[in-house]
Amino acid sequence: MRYVSHADLGGRLGLGPVVTEPEGVMFHAAWESRVHALTLAMGATGAWNLDMVRSARETLPDYLDRSYYEIWLGGLEKLLIDKGLVAPEELSTGRALQAATPVGRILKAEQVAAALARGSPTERPSTHAARFTPGQRVRTRAETVGHHTRLPGYLRGKSGVIERLLGSHVFADSHAQGLGEDPRWLYTVVFDAAELWGGEATAGHRVSFDAWEPYLEAA
Amino acid sequence: MGDDHDHPHHSELADIEQRVRALETLLTQKGYVDPAALDVLIDTYQTKVGPRNGARVVARAWVDPAFRERLLRDATAAIAELGYSGRQGERMVAVANTPGRHNMVVCTLCSCYPWPVLGLPPVWYKSAPYRSRAVRDPRGVLAEFGVRLESDTEIRVWDSTAEVRYLVIPERPPGTDGLTEEALAALVTRDSMIGTGLVQVAGSR
Numbered sequence: 001m002r003y004v005s006h007a008d009l010g011g012r013l014g015l016g017p018v019v020t021e022p023e024g025v026m027f028h029a030a031w032e033s034r035v036h037a038l039t040l041a042m043g044a045t046g047a048w049n050l051d052m053v054r055s056a057r058e059t060l061p062d063y064l065d066r067s068y069y070e071i072w073l074g075g076l077e078k079l080l081i082d083k084g085l086v087a088p089e090e091l092s093t094g095r096a097l098q099a100a101t102p103v104g105r106i107l108k109a110e111q112v113a114a115a116l117a118r119g120s121p122t123e124r125p126s127t128h129a130a131r132f133t134p135g136q137r138v139r140t141r142a143e144t145v146g147h148h149t150r151l152p153g154y155l156r157g158k159s160g161v162i163e164r165l166l167g168s169h170v171f172a173d174s175h176a177q178g179l180g181e182d183p184r185w186l187y188t189v190v191f192d193a194a195e196l197w198g199g200e201a202t203a204g205h206r207v208s209f210d211a212w213e214p215y216l217e218a219a
Numbered sequence: 220m221g222d223d224h225d226h227p228h229h230s231e232l233a234d235i236e237q238r239v240r241a242l243e244t245l246l247t248q249k250g251y252v253d254p255a256a257l258d259v260l261i262d263t264y265q266t267k268v269g270p271r272n273g274a275r276v277v278a279r280a281w282v283d284p285a286f287r288e289r290l291l292r293d294a295t296a297a298i299a300e301l302g303y304s305g306r307q308g309e310r311m312v313a314v315a316n317t318p319g320r321h322n323m324v325v326c327t328l329c330s331c332y333p334w335p336v337l338g339l340p341p342v343w344y345k346s347a348p349y350r351s352r353a354v355r356d357p358r359g360v361l362a363e364f365g366v367r368l369e370s371d372t373e374i375r376v377w378d379s380t381a382e383v384r385y386l387v388i389p390e391r392p393p394g395t396d397g398l399t400e401e402a403l404a405a406l407v408t409r410d411s412m413i414g415t416g417l418v419q420v421a422g423s424r
Contacts, residue, residue: 005328007328007329008327008328009327009328009347009350009351010325010327010328010350010351010354010355010378011327011351011354011355012347012351013351015347015348015351015352016347016348017348017363018343018346018348018349018352018360018363018364019342019343019346019348020341020343020363020364020410021341021342021343023270023341023408023409023410025341025342026264026265026269026338026339026341027265028342029235029236030236031235031236031239031240033261033264033265034239034240034243034257034261035239036260036261036264036339037256037257037258037260037261038239038242038243038246038252038257040260040306041246041251041252041253041256041257041260042246042251042252045251054328054329057329058328058329064347068330068342068345068346070235073235073238073239073242076242077242080246085249085251086245086246086249090245091242091245094238094241094242094244094245095245095248096245096248096249100249100250100251103251106250106251106252106253107252107253107256108253108255108256109253109255109256109258109259111256112256112259112260112263113259113263115306116263116305116306117304117305117306118305118306119304119305119306119307119308119309120306120309121309121310122309122310122381122382123310150328150380150381151380152327152328152378152380154327154354154355155378166310166381166383167310169381169382170382172381186381186383188383190375196354196355197355200355202358202374204371204372204373204374205357205358205373205374205376206373206374206375206376207354207375207376207378208375208376208377208378209377209378209380210378210379210380210381210383211380211381212381
């Protein structure tokens, strides 16, 4: 089955105006903060990684019809079943029907502060030199891929300039597929808006994104 | 709006409160989660982490040129000096607005956002309208936030596609020379640190 992300929204038209909210508003119902906490706590078990979470969410067929935390809930439910931690009947009945699958770790209350402070840094040592240097012109990969990727559609096949080398980082494309961390060099690449939007672009508008080396070729 | 309209999720989601409670009970019964840890997580993001953290970083950068320089060179380390670090801010980059250049941050692919300094993102930041239009029509989006820039101001939109998180350092408004660092921090809005707002002194418009 073809991999389709429903979350790749950059540049799409017709999605309406931005609706702002006061600064203090974080959650709109009690269940939203529970879903947020459940997602973090289940992530801490090590049963999956953050890139797998993003992949699970972006492939929800009704992604655009869901509210934000409905997307989180859908991603969590999908991973729980895919990784064999919960059976579909357990999810529908809300009762444990089979023994738990062993997980790497259970996050305890007293460990939360330290775990959050530590986070999950993605920078890793590299065994080879970076291929591109700041100031160099590059072109992004034009082809689509059949898996999770962090190269947005609106930036495919575009010409830009390397601005900064950000180090060697866990490669989201590989990590999401369970192929290991596969660290690759990460760069900030800058594009003139005219390269992206043609005559629609306004002068002085530029867009940048953070690109792993496999997304790029010398231009 | 989605590509598929034949999913029965609307009826399922009607009782979402109950469904989430059932999921929490199930995951607790199976021993995957510690309910006390959930309470600590919820409390952390409701009371401890939020945009006031980032406002302190900005105010410090306004009053302390050496800190500002460290912040622009190595934001992760400079922000850690004020005690903010960790999840979804493991690698920070600070970008400063100047009279000729405005910075704005988006995540077109999901909702990447610098949690340690700004807390959890507002709904609009995670929404399809902002994510689709910020990279294509930033001036139009800014207008919806009531922000109008000079026509010759350059706009740089940062799409957070990897694990680097961006914090905008807004310009310090004029007429604030006599203010303390704490009073300055109180002026700094969340939106100004995303790049969808400017810092203003009350009554100055």
